[in-house]
Amino acid sequence: xxxxxxxxxxMGSAMVPGLSRYNLTVVDKDKSKVDALAKxxxxxxxxxxxxxxxxxxxLAVKPQVLESIHLEGRAEALISIxxxxxxxxxKKQIDAKYYVRAMPNVxxxxxxxxxxxxxxxxxKDSAIELLNSIGKTVWLNSEKELDIATGxxxxxxxxxxxxxxxxxxxxxxxxxxRDKAYEYLGGLxxxxxxxxxxKHPAIFKDMVTSPGGTTIAGIEVLEExxxxxxxxxxxxxxxxxxxxx
Numbered sequence: 001x002x003x004x005x006x007x008x009x010x011m012g013s014a015m016v017p018g019l020s021r022y023n024l025t026v027v028d029k030d031k032s033k034v035d036a037l038a039k040x041x042x043x044x045x046x047x048x049x050x051x052x053x054x055x056x057x058x059l060a061v062k063p064q065v066l067e068s069i070h071l072e073g074r075a076e077a078l079i080s081i082x083x084x085x086x087x088x089x090x091k092k093q094i095d096a097k098y099y100v101r102a103m104p105n106v107x108x109x110x111x112x113x114x115x116x117x118x119x120x121x122x123x124k125d126s127a128i129e130l131l132n133s134i135g136k137t138v139w140l141n142s143e144k145e146l147d148i149a150t151g152x153x154x155x156x157x158x159x160x161x162x163x164x165x166x167x168x169x170x171x172x173x174x175x176x177x178r179d180k181a182y183e184y185l186g187g188l189x190x191x192x193x194x195x196x197x198x199k200h201p202a203i204f205k206d207m208v209t210s211p212g213g214t215t216i217a218g219i220e221v222l223e224e225x226x227x228x229x230x231x232x233x234x235x236x237x238x239x240x241x242x243x244x245x
Contacts, residue, residue: 001022002025002055003023003024003055003130004025004027004057004058004075005025005058005060006060007028007060008030008033008034008060009061012028012058012061013033014107015104015113015134016041017041017108017111017134018108018135019130019133020041024041024043025045025050026045026046027045027046027047031047034046034047051073053073053074054073054074054075055073055075056076056077056078056079057077057078057094058102059079059081059082062082063085066082066089066093067093069093071094071095075095077097077098077126078090078100079100079127079131080099080100081102081103081104083103083150084150084244086101087099097123098120098122099123101117101143101146102127103146104153104154105154105156108135113131114153116140116146116149116153116154117131117137117138117139117140118140118141118145147239148239151238151242159234164185167181205219
């Protein structure tokens, strides 16, 4: 499969390690970026878009850049990771046989992304196979579901990073050295994530919450601060912004 990845920003670059197993060409106007990616991962790097006839194009640019993109040739498929840009809009701008919208996250850098997908069913299996190279995939039923998943899969890593930073600050405030506090984070999030793949969050919470214990004391404070409501509102804000783009 010949892949042309257009855009080597944070998300595009994060996808390169997994996609490098394919015949991959990375395109970006920043020559230093594509040269660095080409050297590190053994892919092609260029500042000009090649003819895309019969190739799979992954579009990883800012949504506002879409109108300025003009491709030579008809792509086998277009996979767009542009938030809020509909399939109909993509079809008007770029010529391809199949169209898919995708929403990965930056965990792709370690092939741990969770990528939401929606689009032409005829390309479903190929799209899933391709993006499984950067993590796991979830095929959705509608573009509305994908816009909702933008918050859950793509934006929430930043929110979890805020949670992680706050936990470290809390530990430092109580006297734990910052470097020691950060040592916990990677294993903590990975371990909890692996458990949540098989257990409902409420069940997991109850497993570690004993009567009159330390965990329930902390939960009491989080509930007083309306932590659940804050995340629900964050999801709503993310969805509304995706629809505006």
